[in-house]
Amino acid sequence: MSVLAGRHILLAITGGIAAYKSPDLARRLREAGAEVRTVMTSAAMAFVRPMTFQAVTGKPVHYDLLDPASEAAMGHIELARWADLVLVAPASADFMARLAHGHADDLLATLCLATHARIVLAPAMNQVMWANAATQANRTQLEARGVRMLGPGHGDQACGEVGTGRMLEPTALVAQLCRFYAQGPLSGCTVMITAGPTREAIDPVRFISNRSSGRMGFDLGAAAREAGARVIVVAGPSAEPLAAGIERLDVESAEQMYETVMQHIEGCHIFIGAAAVADYRPEAPPAEKIKKQEAAISLRLIRNPDILQAVAALESGRPFTVGFAAETHGLLEHAEGKRRNKRLDMIAANWVGRPGLGFESTTNALEILWAGGHVSIDQGPKAEVARRLIEIISERYHAQDSTANSGS
Numbered sequence: 001m002s003v004l005a006g007r008h009i010l011l012a013i014t015g016g017i018a019a020y021k022s023p024d025l026a027r028r029l030r031e032a033g034a035e036v037r038t039v040m041t042s043a044a045m046a047f048v049r050p051m052t053f054q055a056v057t058g059k060p061v062h063y064d065l066l067d068p069a070s071e072a073a074m075g076h077i078e079l080a081r082w083a084d085l086v087l088v089a090p091a092s093a094d095f096m097a098r099l100a101h102g103h104a105d106d107l108l109a110t111l112c113l114a115t116h117a118r119i120v121l122a123p124a125m126n127q128v129m130w131a132n133a134a135t136q137a138n139r140t141q142l143e144a145r146g147v148r149m150l151g152p153g154h155g156d157q158a159c160g161e162v163g164t165g166r167m168l169e170p171t172a173l174v175a176q177l178c179r180f181y182a183q184g185p186l187s188g189c190t191v192m193i194t195a196g197p198t199r200e201a202i203d204p205v206r207f208i209s210n211r212s213s214g215r216m217g218f219d220l221g222a223a224a225r226e227a228g229a230r231v232i233v234v235a236g237p238s239a240e241p242l243a244a245g246i247e248r249l250d251v252e253s254a255e256q257m258y259e260t261v262m263q264h265i266e267g268c269h270i271f272i273g274a275a276a277v278a279d280y281r282p283e284a285p286p287a288e289k290i291k292k293q294e295a296a297i298s299l300r301l302i303r304n305p306d307i308l309q310a311v312a313a314l315e316s317g318r319p320f321t322v323g324f325a326a327e328t329h330g331l332l333e334h335a336e337g338k339r340r341n342k343r344l345d346m347i348a349a350n351w352v353g354r355p356g357l358g359f360e361s362t363t364n365a366l367e368i369l370w371a372g373g374h375v376s377i378d379q380g381p382k383a384e385v386a387r388r389l390i391e392i393i394s395e396r397y398h399a400q401d402s403t404a405n406s407g408s
């Protein structure tokens with residue numbers, strides 16, 4: 001089975017003569033088993049008609065941000081969530097500039113801002129435009145943000161010149177995407193991630209919870225999936241979207257999260273505890289709503305099981321175990337203490353209560369600690385920070401694996 005089977009690929013076409021190759025690309029992606037939806041810019045429609053893509057993909061083509069009918073069918077946010085990967089082929093110089101500057105003035109640019117999926121560009125333009133300092137600066141900036149470039153290739157151009165700027169052929173683009181997924185550093189691995197807050201019932205209508213959005217755990221899930229892993233996310237209540245292709249097990253309380261993790265942990269190679277699990281729960285929540293009668297009431301709280309610690313203590317089939325430490329002070333000392341106490345392979349420490357970092361923020365920065373090692377991940381969007389953390393985890397996981405193998 002192809003590594004593209006079941007992947008949700010949003011194929012975006014911008015204005016360039018290479019757009020005549022894009023229907024063939026859509027067809028080949030489908031032949032490789034991917035589900036393909038298409039977005040076109042208005043400039044693209046000067047080169048190819050939407051009808052062609054509709055015929056090739058069997059799905060309506062999206063091109064209008066402000067069309068109530070198409071927004072009602074599948075709006076830009078749903079499309080952004082649906083995608084596993086956004087492939088812009090061809091990607092014009094103008095589109096690269098608009099993406100680099102975060103425009104949101106048409107459907108495609110807005111989608112790219114709204115998606116957590118990996119964005120891949122197949123640039124196509126005149127060789128002088130490609131070599132231009134402005135285009136190269138945009139390219140560098142986009143690559144630094146995690147956007148991948150496939151091509152451009154070298155050869156004859158539609159304008160009669162010869163040079164670098166040709167869109168790669170559809171077969172080459174499909175082959176590179178297959179390689180991208182197949183060679184993922186976590187292919188063949190199963191990764192379990194806990195995410196989000198837990199809710200601890202006070203009575204049937206009230207609960208104790210915390211400010212975790214679940215975003216960091218969900219972004220780790222997407223990054224692990226992108227790295228080729230099978231991913232299981234055990235999620236506390238969260239309104240955040242989760243990327244396609246991830247197995248999601250919903251829970252509410254810490255006890256339910258513990259049970260669910262323990263039921264499914266067998267066979268997992270890596271466990272990441274990214275959930276903000278409540279440390280305590282009300283001891284005996286009544287079956288009926290507590291009435292407002294007393295001037296003051298007391299809630300007795302008892303400890304919840306520590307899920308991360310329990311996984312790290314598994315005697316057989318213990319996965320490579322990664323925890324998080326959210327701290328308001330003494331970040332590195334507390335995190336290292338936690339890593340040792342809970343016998344973790346790695347811990348990701350982040351500040352909480354500082355602007356732009358942690359719980360309710362869309363950006364984060366982390367300090368990663370393991371026995372004998374430490375790296376920092378600079379502040380950036382959570383999806384980017386998640387990709388970097390998954391890279392570090394897979395490096396350490398494989399390093400540990402090879403040490404174990406060479407010792408046996």
Ligand code: C5P
Nearest residue numbers: 273274275277304305306307308323324
């Ligand atoms: O000890 P502390 O709660 O600060 O540790 C945080 C780490 O432990 C996080 O990775 C969190 O997901 C995990 N944890 C857990 N079960 C608990 C408490 C925390 O898995 N009951």
